[in-house]
Each structure stands twice: as C-alpha cells, then as structure tokens.
Amino acid sequence: MDSNLSHLEFLEAESIEIIREAIAGAKNPVMLYSIGKDSSVMLQLALKSFYPASPPLPLLHVDTTWKFKEMYNFRNQIARDSGMELLVHTNQEGVKAGISPFTHSSNYYTDVMKTQALRQVLEIGGYDVILGGARRDEEKSRAKERVFSFRSEGHNWDPKAQRPELWNLYNTKLNNGQTMRVFPLSNWTEKDVWQYLLQEKISIVPLYFAKERPIVYRNETLIMVDDERIPLETGEKPQMKSVRFRTLGCYPLTGAIESNASTLEEIVLETMKAKTSEREGRLIDSDEAGSMEKKKREGYF
C-alpha cells in the first residue's frame, strides 16, 4: 500500500470509515455482539469512531442459552464498562421445544437458535442496518461478500446479485423491506485481530487463554464440560487438559485446542505458526458441503 500507515493502522482507519458510513445511512442500526474476540475488536472500533460521543447504536446478543458460562460473565461486564445499551434475545419457542445441540443435529439447532432467533429479533426491533464482525478470511462464501451486504425482505442473501461496491463509496440506500448487513472487519485476518487485541490491550473472554479445563473427546474434537447439561457416557470421565479456544460459540459445538499459550503474546506467536484454520473448531461450518453459504442465504450472520 502506498501508505505511511502500518497495516493495522490502515485496517483500523478503513473500518472506522465503514462504521461511520453505516451509521450515516441508517435509521435504526444495531451491532451484533457475540462476545467473541472479533466482537471485542468491533466494540473498540465503534468506540473510536464516535469518540468522545458514545456510539449511537445498541449492542445485540443473540443468545442460544448454550454459551460458555465465562462468556456470559464477560458480556455483562462489558455492558457495564462500555456504557452502551445491550439487548439480549433468545428464541423462546426453541427453548420451550427443548432444542439442544446434544439431541438435535447441529444444522437444525443452528437454524432454530441462531438463524431464526436473529430473524425474530430483527423483525421485532425493526433494524435496518446490522453491523457484524465477520471477516472474509474465515470461510469461502464470506470471502465473496461485500462490505455492505443487502438482504431481501425475508432476510435472504442472493450472492449472484450483489451491488457493485467501488472505492470507498458505499451505497447505503435501502429499497422497501431491504435491510443491510455491514462487515467492517471484512479485510482483516485472524492474525490481524490478535495483533490488534495485543496492540490495543483489549480485554477478551479468559477462555481464549490456555488453562487446565475439563475435556471430553467428541468426533475427534475437544469439548469442554462447561456444565451438567452435557450427557456423559457410562464410564466417561472428563480429563483435565491445558487448552484454549481460537473461536468461541456454543460450548457443545466449539472445539478447544491443546495449548499452553496463556498470554496474548504467546497466542499471537502460536497463531503465526498455526497449521489449521480457526473455523476448524466450529462444528457447524462443516456439517454439509457449502453449508455456510446455505446458512447465509437463509439469514445467518
């Protein structure tokens, strides 16, 4: 880049520009907050974009009720510290029907507790612009998505009919019933996120740091026993292992990696040498071919 800026400075400036544009075009914006490290970066960027004013939008957590306990604690702490409004929504019909990642397929579970839940709360809140922390390096269909991505009335994505998006000119005008999803971290990589967390000394959920945790093996994946809802087979005993998480989601669907990296510096170094992609630990991405694209078309973030 013909630039005086370092790559992180450039990415930061670009993301701030995007966030300000998203808000300028929005009537009723909201920022998805998933408690993960990308959400932490998004929150920091939002605070910087409008400082000394407070970001003019609330945070929204779509809660499946199956997140790690430490994530809930962290979320509540952040809501207090940031001074931003935090909205939480759960698909109550799914809860009543007893939808669980242990008894239902990950596909069905994700559809009901995440995709449907998200659609419900977007309808209820009438949000027109929804900011999220997805990155293009995460997955192949995400690599194809625009920074400002449009959804039809039914929240569906049509990857074949994306608006041209030239220079830094973002057409934020919505036709009847359309909504817009905005991804300010589109050009960031996992490495960038970790380096930024380190540079900015941003606090993240402690689960990202290695520690001895109770672990069982499921489908070649290390699953942490976070509460008593996990059904153990007869004779199965959780083992204590030093593990950390590269991404965080619902605990029954999120694989840990064995690691001793207990500081951000160590994680950055480990990430640099990583031989597998970060989403390998996400069981829902690989449950069928082209599965992320399918979920996105249906309204998943």
Next chain:
Amino acid sequence: MKNISEFLLNQYQKKTLRLITCGSVDDGKSTLIGRLLHESQNVFEDQLKSLEKDSEKFGTHKNELDFSLLVDGLKAEREQGITIDVAYRFFETEHRRYIVADTPGHEQYTRNMATAASNAELAILLVDAQKGILAQTRRHYRIVTLMGIRNLVIAVNKMDLVQYKENVFQKIDSDFRNLVLDHDLNQIQVIPISATKGVNITENDQTISFYSGPSLLEYLDQLQIRNSSNNLKVPSSQESSFRMPVQRVIRPDESYRGFSGRIASGSVSNGDLVKILPSGVQSSVRSVDFWKNSISNASKNTSITLTLEDEVDVSRGDVICAYEDPPEIADQFQVDLIWMSKEPLIPGRQYLMRLHQQEVNAQVTRIRFKEEIETGKHLAAETLEMNEIAQINLSTNRPVVFEPYSSNRLMGGFIIIDKMNFDTVGAGIIKFALRRSSNIHWQKLQVNKVQRAKQKMQTPKCLWFTGLSGSGKSTIASLVEKKLHADGIHTYLLDGDNIRHGLNRDLGFTNEDRVENMRRISEVAKLMVDAGLIVIVSFISPFRAERQMVRELFDPSEFLEIFVDTPLEECERRDTKGLYAKARSGKLKNFTGIDSVYEPPESAEIKLNTITSKPEKCVDMILEKINIF
C-alpha cells in the same frame, strides 16, 4: 523468528499490497491464486484436506489438486466451474502482505471485476498461452486502465501446454505491448508461468529455459508501488494538499464539536489554515483528535476528528481542505462511465450521484461516444447497455467539490444510483470540469414569482395529469381549465399531443425521446408557474423516475400529481383515436400500455376513477383539493 517483539516489528514494517487477478474465462485465475496461497504456505491443513475431497468431487484435473476450488466459494461457482463474484484472499510472504481479489472472467460479471479493480494497486492479467490475447483480455485491460491501476503483470499461463516454447511467449509479449502503446502505465512485467504445475510461481527454477527474469512472487515482493495519484504529470505540491471529506459531525455536548472523516490526501496539523468547501469559509485547526488523544497531526488514509477555532457551519459532505490550495468546485463534467445495470442508461433522466460524501442529482447531458472495448473504436450512442463504457457529459443539480480522478481517486471516482430502486447502476471517473461553477450566474430579475402571482390574485400551481392514452386526461384537464377560467383564474393547458406538433416535434417515442419530451414540458411548466399561472399538464408521462424529476422542480405545495386511473381494457375499448387498434396490429410501435411500459404512480395527490365517476364529478374532486386563492 524467536520472540514476540521481533515478530511484531517485522509485521509492523510489512506493507500490504492489494491486487486483482483478471483475464478471460478459463485462463486459470482461481487456480493461480490457489497456487499462490499454497506455495506461500498460507493454506491450512484442514483446508488442504477438504480441497483433496473437493478435487475428487468437482476437480477438472485428474488425480491432481484443483487449486481453483480453494477460491471459488459459491455453490453455483463450484458446480459450473466458473467465478461469478469477487473472492478476497489473504496471504503473506516474508516481504509483504497481500489481499488478492479474484475477479470473474465472464462479460456479464464485468461490474464485479470493476468493484475489485477500484481498490487495487496492481493487476495480474492472465493470458492463456494457447489462446493469446482475447476480446475479454482487452476488456479487462481496459477496465484496469479506466480504474487507474498503473502496475500490471501479464502472466502468460499454461506454458506447460505449449511445451514452454519461447516463440509462443514472444508473440503474446509483443501483441500485448502493441495494445498498451497508448496508455500511461508505470510498470509492466510479462512473466511466463504454469499455475497448475507451479512453474515460475515462487521461484524461477529454469523449467522455462529462455526466461531469466523474476518469478511471479519474486516480482510482487520487490515491486515499488506507485499508485494512481502519483501521477508524474501532476506537480507534487498539488497532489499532496490536504483534503478531508466530512463523514459526521460529532457533538456529545456543548463543549465539543468535531468533524470526523478520513483524510483523502495530504496531511493536517494543529494551527493549519483551512477552507471549508463548497461554502468557502475559512478557519484554522484547533485540534487533530483520534480516540482519547489529541495527536497534533495526521496524514493520508487516517480516520480522524478535527476541531476548528471558529463556530463555522460544516456538515456531512463538505470538504475541509488546505486553505492555499483548495480542490475545484463545478457542476458540469466530462467523465468516463461504465454502465452496470440491465436497465439502459437514459440521457436526461435524473440519477443520484455519489462522490465521496456528497450526494446530488445528476443527469447525462450528452453521450460523446461509447467505446467498442475490444477494438477501442469510438461509436455514436443514444443510450448505454450493461457493461458498456462511454465518455459523457454529466451535469449535477448543485456544484460539487472534486478533483480529477487521475490526481486523486477518492475525490474523482463516483457512483450512479437509480432513484427508484436505489441500485448502483454505474461508476465513473471525473476527467475534468466543463466549466467552473463560479462562472455561472443566475440573472437576477426585478420581479419575482410571488409578485407576479399577487398581481393575478392567485397561488400558482402545476396540475400534472398522468394516465394511459384514452384514459380521459385531456377531457378532464380541459374541463378543469374551462371552470377555472370562468372563475377568473389565469391558466394555461399544456397538452402532450399539441406540444408534439411544435416544441417537441423533433422527438419520437423511444424511451430516450420520451424522457427528453418530459424534461422539456416540465421546464416549460416551471416557467409558467414562475409567471404566476395555474398550469395544467395533460401528458401520459409513463415513467415514475421522470415524474419524480418533475416534482422536484417545484415547491412541494405547488405540484399535484393527478392519476387518471382508467384500466387498459377500458382505454382500449374506448379507443377514441383508433390508436390501440393500430398498435395491436403492429402498425404503431412503442405504444404505452401495449409495447411500452406505463408505471402507475404510487402516491399521487389525486386518483380518479373514470368508470365510476363522470368527468364533471372528477373536475369537482380536483377543484375541492386545490387551493388557488
């Protein structure tokens, strides 16, 4: 690399290069990127595993990894083996970080290719060694130059399939150099490669014996990038002056008023004298703020917030710039435009133009010529179809702050938005202003609209009747005028048919002519309202976009849209002029309702049903609604 500080320092110094790969279908773009990712060790093990699986299922190379499947992520793409939309990929080497946009080769996805090219500093244009330079290669080359990319690598791919023959390579090399003769490029490098075999990608292992230059990655790693704004013809003092389009005014409380934006060029420091455009007001910088710090100065690409010494009026879309060297302001431009919509461009129609944070109405006043992209020939054109490139004159409804694209991409690149469905339908670059707005003056008149209307003791209005031919517009309009005239009101009736005999007799019935027809009638109506009259326009006016344009010419209280909502079957049954019969038999072309579209109003002030209400009743309804005295 042993420790963290060494690693971070290395990362800090490593710059990012944003590039695109382009070229014709099947020249191997996706395969090349997949190969680059793999060879530079940026493919993870689990991704490699799923690539092996996918290669068996979709792959086109027997028993080999199909690297294109690393990149083509959409289901339709994998099934059809083509690229539909841009995919962004990330990799890094010891020297650089790369963001690669892989662009589609098919002509119908040219707009996606332009999307990717607009933010790239370098293009890799692939050429299939077996096929040489194709029409699509020329098209992509043209878009690359249009978008101002001045660093170009021609990768002559599939050299393995021509047995690495030198004469094949030399032919393509010289063909290409003939093609680029007219263009001002900084750097071109032509490199023979084989993406599927991995030849000459990371290193030149002499498989291609006649070629002693750098491999593709070696070349990219060492390249000095000059971007489009480093135009050697522009003196350096001009290109680096400070400009910041304002995105937002930040005002948490009375004590702070900051103007935030991203610096488009130059740098700014505390105490700098600045000008705010388009108002031209002067002030100086009190502080340059970022996050919790006052940073005292900032330069190009940074997102910052400025506070100024004076209480000046600044809002989104304004440009804060160096006082001694402000950018230009104008409302008429010569531009290069690429059209991106299935709906053709219609000169005279109003579109939205977005140029940095400014948003204005704009219309094409003249298509100078369109380009036959494959040959570069200039052709005359009435309209533009999807993916066509043209040089046009563009006029905006108010002056905008700009710089020519060749000296500043961010101040000279714009998009065109359809006013009805808000799609992005075109993108363009400003070449220069046709005249400076400072030279245009409205002749100030001694008597104004209010005074003229007062003398007539009435409130001027425009009653705009729209509806199909034979719907009863003219009958009702004429009755309305008769009634008003009888009451001593000063009126004038503009009838579509009558005007086509005089003022508009040079216009036909194509969509372009209909738009021009409407533009003229609306300007005439506006003059008459200005004269203090009640103007009654009876006019099919089939398109929503143009009716909206007419509406915007008037003050909100002056304009009433009256929709004579008679169904097509009824109009056709009446067929007072015998036109429907002619149109049905094919003797009359472009007839509204038959083979030319009528877009009914969505929010007309008055809607008339001529089946249930007699014309006299309709007239009463209208007179009740309007307030003339």
